[in-house]
Amino acid sequence: MTTLSKPMKKFSPLAQAAMDYYQSQAKQLMQAEGEGHAVTAFRQAALNRFLEQGFPTRKDEDWQFTPLSNFLKTHYAFNGVSRIDEAAIAAVKPKVDGWHLVFVDGYFSEILSDDLAGMPSGVSLESGKDALDFEQGFRVFADHETDIEQDAFGMLNAMLFDDGLFIELAAHVRLAKPIVVSYVQTLASHANTTRCKIKLGRGAQLQLIEQYVAIDAGCGFENSVCEIDLAEQAKMSQVIWQNLPEQGMFFNNQFIDLAEQAQFNTHYIGLGSAISRHQNHVQMAGERIESEQNSICFARNQQIMDTRTYTGHSVEWGASRQLHKLVLADQAIGVFNGMIKVDQKAQKTDGMMDNKNLLLSNKAQMNAKPQLEIYADDVKCSHGSASGQISADQIFYLQARGLTKQQARQLVTLAFLMEPLESVADHAVRDWLQQALSAAVTPYLN
Amino acid sequence: MFLNIENLHAQVEDKTILKGINLRVNPGEVHAIMGPNGSGKSTLSSVLAGREDYEVNAGEIRFLDHDLLEMDADERAQQGVFLAFQYPVEIPGVSNKLFMHTALNAKRAAEGLPALDMFDFEQLALEKMKRLEMSPIMLERSVNVGFSGGEKKRNDIFQMAMLEPKLCIMDETDSGLDIDALRIVANGVNALRSNERSFIVVTHYQRLLDHIKPDFVHVLYDGKIIKSGGFELAQELEERGYDHLIQAYEKV
Amino acid sequence: MQTTQYEEINDILAKNQHYKEGFHTQTLVETFAKGLNEDVVKAISAKKNEPQWMLDFRLKAFRHWQTMPEPHWAKAEYEPIDYQDYSYYSAPECGSCATDGQAESGSAVDPEVAKAFAALGVPIDDSDANIAVDAIFDSVSVSTTKRDQLEKLGIIFCSFSEAVQDHPELVQRYLGSVVPYHDNFFAALNSAVASDGTFVFIPEGVRCPIDLSTYFRINEAKTGQFERTILIAEKGSYISYIEGCSAPIRDTYQLHAAVVEVIVHEDAEVKYSTVQNWYPGDEDCQGGILNFVTKRGVCEGRNAKLSWTQAETGSAITWKYPSCILKGDNSIGEFYSVALTNRRQQADTGTKMIHIGKNTRSTIISKGLSAGKSDNTYRGLVKILPGAEGARNFTQCDSMLIGNQCGAHTFPYIEVQNPTAQVEHEATTSRIGEDQLFYCQQRGISEQDAISMIVNGFCKEVFKELPLEFAQEAEELLAISLEGSVG
Numbered sequence A: 001m002t003t004l005s006k007p008m009k010k011f012s013p014l015a016q017a018a019m020d021y022y023q024s025q026a027k028q029l030m031q032a033e034g035e036g037h038a039v040t041a042f043r044q045a046a047l048n049r050f051l052e053q054g055f056p057t058r059k060d061e062d063w064q065f066t067p068l069s070n071f072l073k074t075h076y077a078f079n080g081v082s083r084i085d086e087a088a089i090a091a092v093k094p095k096v097d098g099w100h101l102v103f104v105d106g107y108f109s110e111i112l113s114d115d116l117a118g119m120p121s122g123v124s125l126e127s128g129k130d131a132l133d134f135e136q137g138f139r140v141f142a143d144h145e146t147d148i149e150q151d152a153f154g155m156l157n158a159m160l161f162d163d164g165l166f167i168e169l170a171a172h173v174r175l176a177k178p179i180v181v182s183y184v185q186t187l188a189s190h191a192n193t194t195r196c197k198i199k200l201g202r203g204a205q206l207q208l209i210e211q212y213v214a215i216d217a218g219c220g221f222e223n224s225v226c227e228i229d230l231a232e233q234a235k236m237s238q239v240i241w242q243n244l245p246e247q248g249m250f251f252n253n254q255f256i257d258l259a260e261q262a263q264f265n266t267h268y269i270g271l272g273s274a275i276s277r278h279q280n281h282v283q284m285a286g287e288r289i290e291s292e293q294n295s296i297c298f299a300r301n302q303q304i305m306d307t308r309t310y311t312g313h314s315v316e317w318g319a320s321r322q323l324h325k326l327v328l329a330d331q332a333i334g335v336f337n338g339m340i341k342v343d344q345k346a347q348k349t350d351g352m353m354d355n356k357n358l359l360l361s362n363k364a365q366m367n368a369k370p371q372l373e374i375y376a377d378d379v380k381c382s383h384g385s386a387s388g389q390i391s392a393d394q395i396f397y398l399q400a401r402g403l404t405k406q407q408a409r410q411l412v413t414l415a416f417l418m419e420p421l422e423s424v425a426d427h428a429v430r431d432w433l434q435q436a437l438s439a440a441v442t443p444y445l446n
Numbered sequence B: 001m002f003l004n005i006e007n008l009h010a011q012v013e014d015k016t017i018l019k020g021i022n023l024r025v026n027p028g029e030v031h032a033i034m035g036p037n038g039s040g041k042s043t044l045s046s047v048l049a050g051r052e053d054y055e056v057n058a059g060e061i062r063f064l065d066h067d068l069l070e071m072d073a074d075e076r077a078q079q080g081v082f083l084a085f086q087y088p089v090e091i092p093g094v095s096n097k098l099f100m101h102t103a104l105n106a107k108r109a110a111e112g113l114p115a116l117d118m119f120d121f122e123q124l125a126l127e128k129m130k131r132l133e134m135s136p137i138m139l140e141r142s143v144n145v146g147f148s149g150g151e152k153k154r155n156d157i158f159q160m161a162m163l164e165p166k167l168c169i170m171d172e173t174d175s176g177l178d179i180d181a182l183r184i185v186a187n188g189v190n191a192l193r194s195n196e197r198s199f200i201v202v203t204h205y206q207r208l209l210d211h212i213k214p215d216f217v218h219v220l221y222d223g224k225i226i227k228s229g230g231f232e233l234a235q236e237l238e239e240r241g242y243d244h245l246i247q248a249y250e251k252v
Numbered sequence C: 001m002q003t004t005q006y007e008e009i010n011d012i013l014a015k016n017q018h019y020k021e022g023f024h025t026q027t028l029v030e031t032f033a034k035g036l037n038e039d040v041v042k043a044i045s046a047k048k049n050e051p052q053w054m055l056d057f058r059l060k061a062f063r064h065w066q067t068m069p070e071p072h073w074a075k076a077e078y079e080p081i082d083y084q085d086y087s088y089y090s091a092p093e094c095g096s097c098a099t100d101g102q103a104e105s106g107s108a109v110d111p112e113v114a115k116a117f118a119a120l121g122v123p124i125d126d127s128d129a130n131i132a133v134d135a136i137f138d139s140v141s142v143s144t145t146k147r148d149q150l151e152k153l154g155i156i157f158c159s160f161s162e163a164v165q166d167h168p169e170l171v172q173r174y175l176g177s178v179v180p181y182h183d184n185f186f187a188a189l190n191s192a193v194a195s196d197g198t199f200v201f202i203p204e205g206v207r208c209p210i211d212l213s214t215y216f217r218i219n220e221a222k223t224g225q226f227e228r229t230i231l232i233a234e235k236g237s238y239i240s241y242i243e244g245c246s247a248p249i250r251d252t253y254q255l256h257a258a259v260v261e262v263i264v265h266e267d268a269e270v271k272y273s274t275v276q277n278w279y280p281g282d283e284d285c286q287g288g289i290l291n292f293v294t295k296r297g298v299c300e301g302r303n304a305k306l307s308w309t310q311a312e313t314g315s316a317i318t319w320k321y322p323s324c325i326l327k328g329d330n331s332i333g334e335f336y337s338v339a340l341t342n343r344r345q346q347a348d349t350g351t352k353m354i355h356i357g358k359n360t361r362s363t364i365i366s367k368g369l370s371a372g373k374s375d376n377t378y379r380g381l382v383k384i385l386p387g388a389e390g391a392r393n394f395t396q397c398d399s400m401l402i403g404n405q406c407g408a409h410t411f412p413y414i415e416v417q418n419p420t421a422q423v424e425h426e427a428t429t430s431r432i433g434e435d436q437l438f439y440c441q442q443r444g445i446s447e448q449d450a451i452s453m454i455v456n457g458f459c460k461e462v463f464k465e466l467p468l469e470f471a472q473e474a475e476e477l478l479a480i481s482l483e484g485s486v487g
Helices: A011-035 A042-051 A067-073 A086-092 A127-130 A135-139 A152-161 A392-400 A405-423 A427-444 B042-048 B073-078 B098-109 B120-132 B149-165 B179-192 B207-212 B229-242 B241-251 C002-015 C037-046 C052-066 C113-119 C147-152 C160-166 C168-174 C183-192 C432-443 C447-463 C468-481
Strands: A099-104 A107-111 A123-127 A163-169 A179-185 A188-198 A203-215 A217-231 A234-241 A249-258 A261-268 A273-282 A290-299 A305-314 A319-328 A333-342 A349-359 A365-374 A380-388 B003-012 B017-024 B030-034 B052-063 B081-084 B089-094 B165-170 B198-203 B216-221 B224-229 C030-032 C091-092 C131-137 C140-144 C156-159 C198-202 C211-217 C228-233 C240-247 C254-256 C261-264 C270-277 C287-299 C305-312 C315-318 C325-326 C332-341 C346-349 C352-355 C359-369 C373-382 C394-399 C407-416 C422-431
Touching: A011 A067, A011 A152, A086 A179, A086 C287, A099 A319, A099 B120, A099 C325, A107 A163, A107 C037, A123 A127, A123 C030, A127 A135, A127 A163, A127 C147, A135 B089, A152 A188, A152 A217, A152 B207, A163 B042, A179 A188, A179 A217, A188 A203, A188 A234, A188 A273, A203 C030, A203 C037, A203 C422, A217 A234, A217 A305, A217 A405, A234 A249, A234 A273, A234 A427, A249 A261, A249 B165, A261 A305, A261 A405, A261 A427, A273 A290, A273 C447, A290 A305, A290 A427, A305 A319, A305 A349, A305 C198, A319 A333, A319 A365, A319 A405, A319 B098, A319 C261, A333 A349, A333 B003, A333 C113, A349 A365, A365 A380, A365 A405, A365 B216, A365 C325, A365 C394, A365 C422, A392 A405, A392 B224, A405 B052, B017 B030, B017 B042, B017 B052, B030 B042, B030 B229, B030 C147, B042 B052, B042 B073, B042 B081, B042 B165, B042 B198, B052 C332, B073 B081, B073 B098, B073 C052, B073 C432, B081 B149, B089 B098, B089 C432, B089 C447, B098 B149, B098 C447, B120 B149, B149 B229, B165 C287, B179 B207, B198 B207, B224 B229, B224 C113, B224 C373, B229 B241, C002 C183, C030 C183, C037 C183, C052 C168, C052 C183, C131 C432, C156 C160, C160 C168, C160 C198, C160 C228, C168 C198, C168 C228, C183 C261, C198 C240, C198 C270, C198 C394, C228 C240, C228 C270, C261 C305, C270 C287, C270 C468, C305 C315, C305 C468, C325 C332, C325 C359, C332 C346, C332 C373, C332 C447, C359 C373, C359 C407, C373 C394, C373 C422, C394 C407, C407 C422, C432 C447, C447 C468
Parallel strands: A099 A179, A163 A188, A179 A203, A188 A217, A203 A234, A217 A249, A234 A261, A249 A273, A261 A290, A273 A305, A290 A319, A305 A333, A319 A349, A333 A365, A349 A380, B030 B198, B030 B216, B081 B165, B165 B198, C131 C211, C198 C228, C211 C240, C228 C261, C240 C270, C254 C287, C261 C287, C270 C305, C287 C315, C287 C325, C305 C332, C315 C346, C325 C352, C332 C359, C346 C373, C352 C373, C359 C394, C373 C407, C394 C422
Antiparallel strands: A099 A107, A123 A163, A365 C407, A380 C422, B003 B017, B003 B052, B216 B224, C030 C091, C131 C140, C156 C198
């Protein structure tokens, strides 16, 4: 145990009350798991750290534009009885052919999920709850603990996660259809703390679609951590669709480790939640890795949308591509923070990060911080960030071709948002995303 | 002796590319080096011009009274070796004028001539540009930045005209050029032909040679010259391709 | 093979101890004992015969400074500074130096000091028709040239100390108006112990016909230089102002914490150029200058324009963000910067563009060159406030790395609170291409000239903003730093 000789930080009463609450929940969980459970020490370490660090405030540079007071006001519950409405849940599943899995209020639902008997051999798929029950199973979740606990929500996740997914593909296993995971909220003010681990063996290929949505009165606090580990030449593409209710809270931390010649491609689409913060930490630790990170956010009213990427190039010949687009309406606040770090050994790195933002209202705000930290000389790195409003020329051009002003604005805004979807390779998935995005956003464009 | 290449072996990283080149060039001659992709054509140009990525592990190159391999690229250039690049390089912020002025005066200094001041230089440059149908604006623009493929090649020919080299090596200058640009390159070369100036024209296709009409044609394959002849050899290659020559060579 | 070339360049860069300005002037000086407390602050004020309000300003700042922690957030590492180990006042001892506010154009400058400035190429003897110079030697201004000529136009160009005596109403009005005494740690320190500096006032409608210039020289060992510069451009006026600096070679860090405040009124334009060539220290940058500077200007009125141009090649550590507060509608802020770091130099520099007024425009062009084992960071803020209708910013940050022991970093902060604003930021990182070098060499240009040519080409966009002779100086400085890069 570390001795806490440092003077304790001072927390606001609001933050202190929330900390006390989550501490008590973690203790209850540990108690329920029983003394000597494999996971106890792990949770306790996270809790100690959490009590020391607490929640970040706006004084923390990384949280300057993402105030948590609205989050801290509600103490999200860890119990409750979910109503399993099969029809309603079926209705919200992505219209994509794949192996569908369903979580309800943070817990895996076997009844609602597809029968996985037909999966090829070499795929192991397990719910986190099962994995937690035995030591080795739980250990697979503990690879990145120091990184994960850099962040209050990472600590909270370690303290409180109670379910999740463990997917492993053996070498050269390729799934013909995507795995589609729906995280469905049905309860109000409920906390859903999941932890996922995805491991792809050498040359394995996986397409993963995740969606975070709600039915009924569902509106809670989603706090996920996902560890992704790609061996040599493995290939993964990922889509995350987040459309929680407007009062929801969404925190997602992904830790992605890539080995030689791995290819990783991710798209995050953020539409819902009062506060959402999606964060990728990509480590490119082998030669000739290709990674691509994209995001699309549409925020309105008082939504705060925060997307972050960290891309570490530590070996030669890595290529990383990023395109992040935000459209901000009403009083929405957008945050983009990206860092490309190139180590001295990572010669021939090709890193590109692009961020483009559209402000639709006088009260919307955009805060961008695209960063480069470079210690190798033979590299090609660039970043760009542009913010502005819809080009009057474009609107006029479309009007001159007979579109109404409203149609023109809708068309231009949608086209702006859709651009990152061009790199979704699977046509069926791209079609679904384009339709869903258009349907979700159009009503708010005028 | 003008240029004499003997038993030249060269490698890049661990790969041996030139495996014993012998070539003799006399003043005023135009030699074409042809060959399929990967035969070592560009390597030969680079080694002649002194690019550092290549390691010469055997052989000798004599140029006039010099051991060429002992000289740095800039010294070779000052002695009159000029390489027209397959892909001329962009240098942002450095004007063509400054670039050529510096280069010309470096050569003049090596020859023991006084430096040209900016006025004399500009006059000379404008004369040469006029002959090459180049717009004087090109002088103010950054070296090759934002130039089209044809403009870059034309700029290289302009530099050749300014530096008046003794040996011009054209490294696949014709690649990616349309007919008009090709004509400009060929006209530029033909205008500069003289009894004292020799050319080595490295190319994959015959079409540039139709305009230039070389005195000698050499076929390079697997790092060696496998056949030499007159202009008719190029015509033969155009009709029959390289395969029959390669097969004949491999049988031996 | 490829690395060797760069190792070679770096070797030579590292060996290149060629700091031309590294001589030390032997002259009689009056230097305060080391240490800093209220009595020292009072003594500085007394030495300068300052009015009570100035002393009050100093003391207020000093008391506040004592409550502040030394900042270490920049991407630059340095040991905590022992502020008691510096002397806070040093002046050449000569009867009629500018300290007493009586000096006339270079008439009574200590001959050794005059020699020093002559060696630095600073025309304190009025020999250059196109420039007026305020020469500052350690804590005091020793000479201000062409004052008569300027006075006829109503231009005030004098040392800060003189301004306190002769133009108290102006100093009181503007001192701390752009950089408040509590702004940051080093600004507070400067406000407390401000040594000297330059004061410039351009009256309404006057276009200053010549460049005004200040040259700072730190001579004494272990002396901090804390100059305070205030520049006021009244309605419709124009001024091009240039500063240069140097220091002798020392084996301990010297501290330089300046504050510059620029006020640009309606329709006025200020061009502020800096060539910073402070001593960078030895191979490990031990003994170099710690350059912690707060420079800020406000475009008060409509159509005001403030342009900062800097060529930064010196100092062990540079920490500097010349900023523009664009208050007036249609006002314009510009920042053009070349920062070259070598050996173990650390530069963390950039700008802040705060858009408040409507249709305000800003342009940021930053060129960072890293060589040796240095770190070169661009850090900048572009902030568009809600009222800044139609504001525009364009930012271009380019980094070039020479060798693979150095670092180049770009940390832009972009905050947009108005939808009609257009903000664009671009950044690239590159190096001198092998193919570029070969191309130049193949045309007969030596490797050294080629490097210098490519580097200067990279910096072109910034150098063209500098006044002509300073652009040449900046190019030469780069050339010196890159000199002998082929063995």
